[in-house]
Amino acid sequence: MPALTPSRPSGRASLPHNPGPTHTKPVSGKRRLMLQTKLARQRALLLANAPLSRLAGREAEAQPDPLDQAAEGLEQELAIQARIRTLEQLHRIERALRLIRTQEYGRCRLCRQEIPFKRLAVKPDTIYCVPCLTRLEEE
Ligand SMILES: [Zn+2]
Structure with missing residues:
Protein backbone atom coordinates (compact mmCIF):
# COMPACT_ATOMS: atom_id res chain seq x y z
CA MET A 1 0.00 0.00 0.00
CA PRO A 2 1.62 3.22 -1.16
CA ALA A 3 1.74 6.03 1.34
CA LEU A 4 -0.32 8.61 -0.44
CA THR A 5 -0.71 10.95 2.45
CA PRO A 6 -1.06 14.26 0.69
CA SER A 7 1.29 16.80 2.14
CA ARG A 8 -0.81 19.60 3.47
CA PRO A 9 -0.22 22.97 1.92
CA SER A 10 1.71 25.04 4.38
CA GLY A 11 -1.03 27.64 4.50
CA ARG A 12 1.19 30.23 2.93
CA ALA A 13 0.02 29.37 -0.55
CA SER A 14 -3.57 30.15 0.28
CA LEU A 15 -2.91 33.85 0.88
CA PRO A 16 -4.46 36.11 -1.72
CA HIS A 17 -1.69 37.05 -4.07
CA ASN A 18 -2.66 40.69 -4.02
CA PRO A 19 -3.40 41.82 -0.49
CA GLY A 20 -3.16 45.47 -1.53
CA PRO A 21 -6.10 47.85 -1.63
CA THR A 22 -8.86 47.07 -4.07
CA HIS A 23 -9.41 49.40 -6.96
CA THR A 24 -12.68 50.71 -5.60
CA ALA A 40 -11.18 68.06 10.29
CA ARG A 41 -8.56 69.12 12.81
CA GLN A 42 -6.75 71.27 10.25
CA ARG A 43 -10.00 72.92 9.32
CA ALA A 44 -10.83 73.67 12.95
CA LEU A 45 -7.35 75.11 13.45
CA LEU A 46 -7.60 77.31 10.38
CA LEU A 47 -10.98 78.59 11.40
CA ALA A 48 -9.73 79.34 14.89
CA ASN A 49 -6.62 81.19 13.70
CA ALA A 50 -7.99 82.67 10.53
CA PRO A 51 -6.98 86.33 10.28
CA LEU A 52 -10.43 87.14 9.01
CA SER A 53 -11.09 90.04 11.35
CA ARG A 54 -7.57 91.50 11.23
CA LEU A 55 -8.59 94.16 8.73
CA ALA A 56 -11.53 95.49 10.65
CA GLY A 57 -11.39 98.56 12.86
CA ARG A 58 -8.14 100.06 11.61
CA GLU A 59 -9.24 102.83 9.30
CA ALA A 60 -10.32 105.05 12.21
CA GLU A 61 -6.76 106.21 12.93
CA ALA A 62 -5.77 109.28 11.03
CA GLN A 63 -2.24 108.91 9.62
CA PRO A 64 -1.03 112.12 7.99
CA ASP A 65 2.56 110.85 7.57
CA PRO A 66 2.92 109.29 4.08
CA LEU A 67 5.65 106.90 5.35
CA ASP A 68 3.36 105.63 8.04
CA GLN A 69 0.62 105.29 5.49
CA ALA A 70 2.88 103.23 3.23
CA ALA A 71 3.78 100.93 6.10
CA GLU A 72 0.13 100.63 6.94
CA GLY A 73 -0.61 99.79 3.34
CA LEU A 74 2.03 97.07 3.26
CA GLU A 75 0.75 95.60 6.48
CA GLN A 76 -2.74 95.51 5.07
CA GLU A 77 -1.46 93.95 1.88
CA LEU A 78 0.24 91.17 3.87
CA ALA A 79 -2.87 90.66 5.94
CA ILE A 80 -4.93 90.32 2.78
CA GLN A 81 -2.48 87.79 1.32
CA ALA A 82 -2.51 85.78 4.54
CA ARG A 83 -6.28 85.82 4.46
CA ILE A 84 -6.37 84.62 0.87
CA ARG A 85 -3.96 81.78 1.67
CA THR A 86 -6.06 80.74 4.62
CA LEU A 87 -9.20 80.75 2.52
CA GLU A 88 -7.52 78.70 -0.21
CA GLN A 89 -6.31 76.21 2.34
CA LEU A 90 -9.77 75.99 3.85
CA HIS A 91 -11.20 75.46 0.40
CA ARG A 92 -8.80 72.56 -0.30
CA ILE A 93 -9.57 70.96 3.03
CA GLU A 94 -13.32 71.26 2.51
CA ARG A 95 -12.92 69.67 -0.90
CA ALA A 96 -10.85 66.82 0.55
CA LEU A 97 -13.46 66.26 3.25
CA ARG A 98 -16.11 65.93 0.56
CA LEU A 99 -13.92 63.72 -1.63
CA ILE A 100 -12.88 61.39 1.14
CA ARG A 101 -16.32 59.80 1.14
CA THR A 102 -15.94 58.91 -2.53
CA GLN A 103 -13.68 56.77 -4.68
CA GLU A 104 -12.06 59.90 -6.04
CA TYR A 105 -10.14 60.57 -2.89
CA GLY A 106 -6.52 59.45 -2.98
CA ARG A 107 -6.47 59.26 -6.74
CA CYS A 108 -4.47 61.71 -8.81
CA ARG A 109 -6.74 63.98 -10.77
CA LEU A 110 -4.42 63.97 -13.76
CA CYS A 111 -2.99 60.49 -14.21
CA ARG A 112 -5.64 58.61 -12.18
CA GLN A 113 -2.97 56.73 -10.26
CA GLU A 114 -3.38 56.14 -6.57
CA ILE A 115 -1.53 58.70 -4.49
CA PRO A 116 0.79 56.95 -2.00
CA PHE A 117 -0.60 56.98 1.51
CA LYS A 118 2.64 58.48 2.79
CA ARG A 119 1.99 61.56 0.73
CA LEU A 120 -1.64 61.76 1.81
CA ALA A 121 -0.58 61.50 5.43
CA VAL A 122 1.63 64.56 4.97
CA LYS A 123 -0.78 66.47 2.78
CA PRO A 124 -4.27 64.98 3.05
CA ASP A 125 -5.82 67.72 0.92
CA THR A 126 -3.72 66.97 -2.16
CA ILE A 127 -5.39 65.90 -5.40
CA TYR A 128 -2.23 65.25 -7.42
CA CYS A 129 0.55 62.71 -7.16
CA VAL A 130 4.09 64.03 -6.83
CA PRO A 131 5.15 63.51 -10.47
CA CYS A 132 2.05 65.32 -11.78
CA LEU A 133 2.40 68.15 -9.29
CA THR A 134 6.05 68.58 -10.25
CA ARG A 135 5.04 68.72 -13.91
CA LEU A 136 2.33 71.28 -13.14
CA GLU A 137 4.75 73.48 -11.25
CA GLU A 138 7.29 73.37 -14.04
CA GLU A 139 4.80 74.49 -16.67
ZN1 LIG B 1 -0.59 61.91 -11.22
Whole structure:
Protein backbone atom coordinates (compact mmCIF):
# COMPACT_ATOMS: atom_id res chain seq x y z
CA MET A 1 0.00 0.00 0.00
CA PRO A 2 1.62 3.22 -1.16
CA ALA A 3 1.74 6.03 1.34
CA LEU A 4 -0.32 8.61 -0.44
CA THR A 5 -0.71 10.95 2.45
CA PRO A 6 -1.06 14.26 0.69
CA SER A 7 1.29 16.80 2.14
CA ARG A 8 -0.81 19.60 3.47
CA PRO A 9 -0.22 22.97 1.92
CA SER A 10 1.71 25.04 4.38
CA GLY A 11 -1.03 27.64 4.50
CA ARG A 12 1.19 30.23 2.93
CA ALA A 13 0.02 29.37 -0.55
CA SER A 14 -3.57 30.15 0.28
CA LEU A 15 -2.91 33.85 0.88
CA PRO A 16 -4.46 36.11 -1.72
CA HIS A 17 -1.69 37.05 -4.07
CA ASN A 18 -2.66 40.69 -4.02
CA PRO A 19 -3.40 41.82 -0.49
CA GLY A 20 -3.16 45.47 -1.53
CA PRO A 21 -6.10 47.85 -1.63
CA THR A 22 -8.86 47.07 -4.07
CA HIS A 23 -9.41 49.40 -6.96
CA THR A 24 -12.68 50.71 -5.60
CA LYS A 25 -11.31 53.01 -2.90
CA PRO A 26 -7.63 53.94 -2.84
CA VAL A 27 -7.88 54.82 0.83
CA SER A 28 -10.20 53.01 3.15
CA GLY A 29 -10.81 51.86 6.67
CA LYS A 30 -8.57 53.14 9.43
CA ARG A 31 -6.37 55.11 7.07
CA ARG A 32 -9.27 57.03 5.67
CA LEU A 33 -10.58 57.70 9.15
CA MET A 34 -7.17 58.94 10.20
CA LEU A 35 -6.93 61.33 7.26
CA GLN A 36 -10.47 62.48 7.79
CA THR A 37 -9.71 63.29 11.42
CA LYS A 38 -6.58 65.11 10.38
CA LEU A 39 -8.46 67.18 7.82
CA ALA A 40 -11.18 68.06 10.29
CA ARG A 41 -8.56 69.12 12.81
CA GLN A 42 -6.75 71.27 10.25
CA ARG A 43 -10.00 72.92 9.32
CA ALA A 44 -10.83 73.67 12.95
CA LEU A 45 -7.35 75.11 13.45
CA LEU A 46 -7.60 77.31 10.38
CA LEU A 47 -10.98 78.59 11.40
CA ALA A 48 -9.73 79.34 14.89
CA ASN A 49 -6.62 81.19 13.70
CA ALA A 50 -7.99 82.67 10.53
CA PRO A 51 -6.98 86.33 10.28
CA LEU A 52 -10.43 87.14 9.01
CA SER A 53 -11.09 90.04 11.35
CA ARG A 54 -7.57 91.50 11.23
CA LEU A 55 -8.59 94.16 8.73
CA ALA A 56 -11.53 95.49 10.65
CA GLY A 57 -11.39 98.56 12.86
CA ARG A 58 -8.14 100.06 11.61
CA GLU A 59 -9.24 102.83 9.30
CA ALA A 60 -10.32 105.05 12.21
CA GLU A 61 -6.76 106.21 12.93
CA ALA A 62 -5.77 109.28 11.03
CA GLN A 63 -2.24 108.91 9.62
CA PRO A 64 -1.03 112.12 7.99
CA ASP A 65 2.56 110.85 7.57
CA PRO A 66 2.92 109.29 4.08
CA LEU A 67 5.65 106.90 5.35
CA ASP A 68 3.36 105.63 8.04
CA GLN A 69 0.62 105.29 5.49
CA ALA A 70 2.88 103.23 3.23
CA ALA A 71 3.78 100.93 6.10
CA GLU A 72 0.13 100.63 6.94
CA GLY A 73 -0.61 99.79 3.34
CA LEU A 74 2.03 97.07 3.26
CA GLU A 75 0.75 95.60 6.48
CA GLN A 76 -2.74 95.51 5.07
CA GLU A 77 -1.46 93.95 1.88
CA LEU A 78 0.24 91.17 3.87
CA ALA A 79 -2.87 90.66 5.94
CA ILE A 80 -4.93 90.32 2.78
CA GLN A 81 -2.48 87.79 1.32
CA ALA A 82 -2.51 85.78 4.54
CA ARG A 83 -6.28 85.82 4.46
CA ILE A 84 -6.37 84.62 0.87
CA ARG A 85 -3.96 81.78 1.67
CA THR A 86 -6.06 80.74 4.62
CA LEU A 87 -9.20 80.75 2.52
CA GLU A 88 -7.52 78.70 -0.21
CA GLN A 89 -6.31 76.21 2.34
CA LEU A 90 -9.77 75.99 3.85
CA HIS A 91 -11.20 75.46 0.40
CA ARG A 92 -8.80 72.56 -0.30
CA ILE A 93 -9.57 70.96 3.03
CA GLU A 94 -13.32 71.26 2.51
CA ARG A 95 -12.92 69.67 -0.90
CA ALA A 96 -10.85 66.82 0.55
CA LEU A 97 -13.46 66.26 3.25
CA ARG A 98 -16.11 65.93 0.56
CA LEU A 99 -13.92 63.72 -1.63
CA ILE A 100 -12.88 61.39 1.14
CA ARG A 101 -16.32 59.80 1.14
CA THR A 102 -15.94 58.91 -2.53
CA GLN A 103 -13.68 56.77 -4.68
CA GLU A 104 -12.06 59.90 -6.04
CA TYR A 105 -10.14 60.57 -2.89
CA GLY A 106 -6.52 59.45 -2.98
CA ARG A 107 -6.47 59.26 -6.74
CA CYS A 108 -4.47 61.71 -8.81
CA ARG A 109 -6.74 63.98 -10.77
CA LEU A 110 -4.42 63.97 -13.76
CA CYS A 111 -2.99 60.49 -14.21
CA ARG A 112 -5.64 58.61 -12.18
CA GLN A 113 -2.97 56.73 -10.26
CA GLU A 114 -3.38 56.14 -6.57
CA ILE A 115 -1.53 58.70 -4.49
CA PRO A 116 0.79 56.95 -2.00
CA PHE A 117 -0.60 56.98 1.51
CA LYS A 118 2.64 58.48 2.79
CA ARG A 119 1.99 61.56 0.73
CA LEU A 120 -1.64 61.76 1.81
CA ALA A 121 -0.58 61.50 5.43
CA VAL A 122 1.63 64.56 4.97
CA LYS A 123 -0.78 66.47 2.78
CA PRO A 124 -4.27 64.98 3.05
CA ASP A 125 -5.82 67.72 0.92
CA THR A 126 -3.72 66.97 -2.16
CA ILE A 127 -5.39 65.90 -5.40
CA TYR A 128 -2.23 65.25 -7.42
CA CYS A 129 0.55 62.71 -7.16
CA VAL A 130 4.09 64.03 -6.83
CA PRO A 131 5.15 63.51 -10.47
CA CYS A 132 2.05 65.32 -11.78
CA LEU A 133 2.40 68.15 -9.29
CA THR A 134 6.05 68.58 -10.25
CA ARG A 135 5.04 68.72 -13.91
CA LEU A 136 2.33 71.28 -13.14
CA GLU A 137 4.75 73.48 -11.25
CA GLU A 138 7.29 73.37 -14.04
CA GLU A 139 4.80 74.49 -16.67
ZN1 LIG B 1 -0.59 61.91 -11.22
